[in-house]
Amino acid sequence: xxxxxxxxxxxxxxxxxxxxxxxxxxxxxxxxxxxxxxxxxxxxxxxxxxxxxxxxxxxxxxxxxxxxxxxxxxxxxxxxxxxxxxxxxxxxxxxxxxxxxxxxxxxxxxxxxxxxxxxxxxxxxxxxxxxxxxxxxxxxxxxxxxxxxxxxxxxxxxxxxxxxxxxxxxxxxxxxxxxxxxxxxxxxxxxxxxxxxxxxxx
Amino acid sequence: xxxxxxxxxxxxxxxxxxxxxxxxxxxxxxxxxxxxxxxxxxxxxxxxxxxxxxxxxxxxxxxxxxxxxxxxxxxxxxxxxxxxxxxxxxxxxxxxxxxxxxxxxxxxx
Numbered sequence: 001x002x003x004x005x006x007x008x009x010x011x012x013x014x015x016x017x018x019x020x021x022x023x024x025x026x027x028x029x030x031x032x033x034x035x036x037x038x039x040x041x042x043x044x045x046x047x048x049x050x051x052x053x054x055x056x057x058x059x060x061x062x063x064x065x066x067x068x069x070x071x072x073x074x075x076x077x078x079x080x081x082x083x084x085x086x087x088x089x090x091x092x093x094x095x096x097x098x099x100x101x102x103x104x105x106x107x108x109x110x111x112x113x114x115x116x117x118x119x120x121x122x123x124x125x126x127x128x129x130x131x132x133x134x135x136x137x138x139x140x141x142x143x144x145x146x147x148x149x150x151x152x153x154x155x156x157x158x159x160x161x162x163x164x165x166x167x168x169x170x171x172x173x174x175x176x177x178x179x180x181x182x183x184x185x186x187x188x189x190x191x192x193x194x195x196x197x198x199x200x201x202x
Numbered sequence: 203x204x205x206x207x208x209x210x211x212x213x214x215x216x217x218x219x220x221x222x223x224x225x226x227x228x229x230x231x232x233x234x235x236x237x238x239x240x241x242x243x244x245x246x247x248x249x250x251x252x253x254x255x256x257x258x259x260x261x262x263x264x265x266x267x268x269x270x271x272x273x274x275x276x277x278x279x280x281x282x283x284x285x286x287x288x289x290x291x292x293x294x295x296x297x298x299x300x301x302x303x304x305x306x307x308x309x310x311x
Binding site for chain 2: 004010012013015016018019031032035036039040044045047048050051053055064068071074081089090092097100111121127130133147148157163185
């Protein structure tokens, strides 16, 4: 299954690159925005319907209740620790590197925001680090699920509410829909605030 | 170093945030519609949609890749900061997974 996913990702990147730099047959937005959103909406509808039809999954979700809110909190703390540790390993500024991490995978936010605060070099890093988080989540999902049922949700960070959600649910089961979505939602909500709070420490 | 023109950065950040709040409606509406549809068609005969869903997942991944391939800012930043970015992304993922695993054990999730 992962073979097909990686092939689709590669072909998409190739087509996007050729279209942007060579042919420009179609407007980028049609594929990278409209087609993406249409596919995502269709998947969310089907996955939510599958969850609602499955009584066993519903009762699993009910049993978890509000405890699922601990998951995004743990992901946020883990990510911030990851930022501190990588700053120490790379010999980078700890505050700026941690701010880069605090995008939780949301690169369209983190790149511009961190760039605005710390300068273009950090903007580029904020873009790349968070983009790679999304990419690594997609590539490693089949291995991650063996580590822990919620490991792909943790790995996906903020992207677990949209782009990586369908793959997470596909590999981890219908009942992870609620945990993954709410975790991604909470992380997306707090990302701009944590980035700015960390930046204020500089 | 490739970067973003400073004057546009603030505007860009705001524009993106605005776009993403709009996206939230795009996500929550099909989720709620799906739950309602699924709930009311519980007793009906089940159809296996897994092949269809996987096909749409491939469309989603393709368009995600398309966005990456056509994003020259992102591609330009990769040769220069890619390695450091990979270290940061891997450690972010590593510690997130460790923390979630620990929390699941202690809270019994």
